[in-house]
Amino acid sequence: MKNLLFLIFFFISGNIFSQLGFCEGSKGVPIFHEDFSSGTLPAGTTTYIRVSGDPYDGFYTISSTIGQQIGGWHSYLPNTTLSNGNALIVNADDNNAGLFFQREISGLCEATTYEFSAFLINIFNASRSDCPNGEIPINVIFQILDQTGNTILAEGSTGDIYSSVNPVWSQKALTFRSQAGQNKVILKMFNNGVGGCGNDLAIDDIIFRSCGDLTKVSSPNLSETFLEVCEPDAPVTVELTATPDNTVYTSHAFQWQESVDDVNWQDIAGETGMNFSSSPISSTRFFRVKVAEDAVNLVTNLCSSVSESFAVFVVETPEAPVSLGDLDVCEGDPVPSLEVIVESDESVRWYDSATGGVEVATGNAFVPPAAGRYYAEAKKTGFDCNPGPRTPVELQIFSKPQVVDEERQLCPGQEIRLDAGVGNFTYQWNTGATTQNIVVTQSQGYSVIITNPSGCSSIKQFEVSVVDVAEIGKITSEGTSVIIEPANVGEFQYSLDGNNFQGSNMFQNISGGVYTAYIRDLEGCNTVSEEFPHIVMPKFITPNNDGINDRFELKGIEYFSSSEIRVFNRYGKILASGKGEGFSWDGTFSGKDLPSEDYWFHLSIEGFEPVKGHFTLKR
Incomplete structure (x- = not known):
């Protein structure tokens, strides 16, 4: 790339070459700081020629970007300097190596120790193979001279700084002492590298500041x-x-x-x-x-x-936290956070009482486990000082209206009233109505949103269908029980007197007699009835003359004008017969006791279907 001449210095006064090093004491405010942000250099700073883009041999530029035209350089400057902006980019001249930067620094105090520092970087990319015989590292000598330029106050060399795979800034420093009666110095920088490929550098943040005792x-x-x-x-x-x-x-x-x-x-x-x-x-x-x-x-x-x-x-003792407001929530809904605002350097603790009490949470926001009033206090973070006053924040949980869904049946061609329930509520039906109840004529689903004064809502559902057709299929009279069986599947109500209806189709402890069975749909659209005889017949007899179930007798037969009964054995032989009213059989035939087994009966009642059944004789 270029050959760099070895630089020979002629020292006018007998100064000793210094080692680079930072001020180890206390440092003052910078009296000079060149961060190249202006993008220009004062006249006489360098003999190099300024260009745009990457500079070639004998040129320089001031920029924050590199490696745009010269592929052997890094493609960026890392942000690890003080200013992280423009830098002085120098490509040393093969034929004019040595001094490349000179600047007068004014405003110094007399007889005062100072620190000079600057950031340097080898901008050559070590991962490239642009230098077949090996790259030349950068090596810069810093020299501080008095304002006459005749006396060297301090100087030092950076030593060899080789390139790296990733670009790395390195800060170097040199301390010196200003002379009595003088308030200026001259800074010079020399390229101390030898000729060859490499030796490309950037400089940033040149700083002078006083150095004193620690x-x-x-x-x-x-x-x-x-x-x-x-x-x-x-x-x-x-x-x-x-x-x-x-x-x-x-x-x-x-x-x-x-x-x-x-x-x-x-x-x-x-x-x-x-x-x-x-x-x-x-x-x-x-x-x-x-x-x-x-x-x-x-x-x-x-x-x-x-x-x-x-x-x-x-x-400072913190102020009471600022509450973002008490909160209300309806039962079953997600519980929101209670929140307060405090200063950025304060932390929050929550308690269950205004003074003392139990700490229940920390942090600006707190999700309470239950309804109630909670208290937040602020404390300065990192200090063991007392907290400030507590702020109450309350969570109320309101109940929702209690609802029970309903299934209703609609009489054909008629209307039905749906009632959402009495209360201090507001209503919103899916039909658009806002009243407590509505009248409907169509079989479909209906719903109403019921809202209480606390703003909590529940939804009540109504399923309206056409009524089930009520029709009697069978009436079973067995012992003291009566069962009314519907002819169709559905929900019905049943009665034996036409006034008192029940959901069960079974009636217990019914005395013998003539009854009317009633069945109706749930809305009372249609009621059907059928008269039937209910004769209480024993399930078994024990003819042992103890006065209990000794004979087969018919209770309730006296309510019928005409009846006839016959008793058979399992072979169909008639063992006894006669009018129903007053009939009594003691379990004998032709004066002899019959064995323990089942026997059958056939009861004919005028105007009704025959009643058949069986009973057991036990001895």
């Missing part, structure tokens, strides 16, 4: 550089001592400073000693000390160094 601020009986005070314990005072490490300064002048935000600082009038005693502190304050070798250099931050700050945190 000064520590401490307070008796405190191991930390801060003091925490809860608001009820304020105001407080602190005693502070500044202790320089004497690595830079041979003498010390002090100026104590105060800040409310650890950013903007004000001098404290009259506080220029090593020790400092504060006035009563009622709110958070930060203290630090500005240090210089001479009191005249304390006038500006550019000529002095500062210690780390000592903080006095006055922890």
Whole structure:
């Protein structure tokens, strides 16, 4: 790519070559910071020619992008410098190696130690094979001269910085001391690489700032550089001592400073000693000390160094959390969160009572396990100070209207009234009606949303169908029971007197006689009836003369005008016969006792179907 000439320096004064290194003490505010954000260089800074895009031999550019035309370079600059923007991109001249950057730095304080620093990067991509014989690393010499340019105050070499697969910035620094009577220096940068392929570099964030002793601020009986005070314990005072490490300064002048935000600082009038005693502190304050070798250099931050700050945190008692409102919810619905707002540096705890009580949750939002009033308090995060007052937040759970779905039957060609139920409710039917009840004529599904004064709703469903046809299929009279069986499948009501209807088709403990069976649909559209005889006949007889079930007799037959009964054995032989009224059989035939077994009867009643059955004789 190019050959770089080895640079020979001629030292005008007898200075010793210095090692690079950072200021190990306290640093002041930068008096010079070149981040190349303006995109230009002052005249005389370099003899190289500026171009757009990637520069070739003997050219430079100021840009935040690289590797657009030169494929052997990295394609980007990593964001690990201070400014993360433009950088100075230099492609050294094969025929004019050596000095490539020179800049006068003004505004320095006399007889003050300074730190110079800059970021460098080898922009050659180590993963490429553009240098068959191996790349040449970058190697830069920094030189700080007095304002005459005749005296070298400090110089140092970066050493070889080889390329890498991924681009990496490296910050280098050099310390020096300004001379008495002079407030300017000259910065020079030399390319110390040898000729060959490689040796391409970028530079960013050139900074000059004062370097002083590392000064520590401490307070008796405190191991930390801060003091925490809860608001009820304020105001407080602190005693502070500044202790320089004497690595830079041979003498010390002090100026104590105060800040409310650890950013903007004000001098404290009259506080220029090593020790400092504060006035009563009622709110958070930060203290630090500005240090210089001479009191005249304390006038500006550019000529002095500062210690780390000592903080006095006055922890304010939090205000009561701000509630986002009480909440109402209907039973069965998801329970929402109770929420409060506090300051960003505060945490929230929830309790079950206004004072004391049990902690039930933490955090700004809380899903309560049940209805009730809960209390939120705020506490400053990270401090062991008392919380502020509690804020009540309430969750109410309201009941919904109780509903039971209904199945109704509609008489053909008629109408039916559907009633949603009485209450202090509002109604919304799927038909559009808003009344408690509606009249319908169609068989289909109907629904109504019932809402109570709390705003909770339930849905009641009505299924309306055409009535089941009521028709008597069979009447069974057995013992003291009567069973009315419908001819069709459906839901019906049954009665033996035409007035009292029931859902069961079985009637128990019915005395013998002439009865009328009734069956009707649930809506009473149609009622059918049928008269039938109910004769109470014994299921068995025990002719042992104990007075209980000794004879086969017919109870209730006296209600019929004419009847006749016959008793058979299993072979069909008639064993006894006669009129039903007054009939009695003792289980004998021709004066002899018949054996224990089943026997049959046939009862004829005028005007009714014959009644047949059987009973058991037990001895």
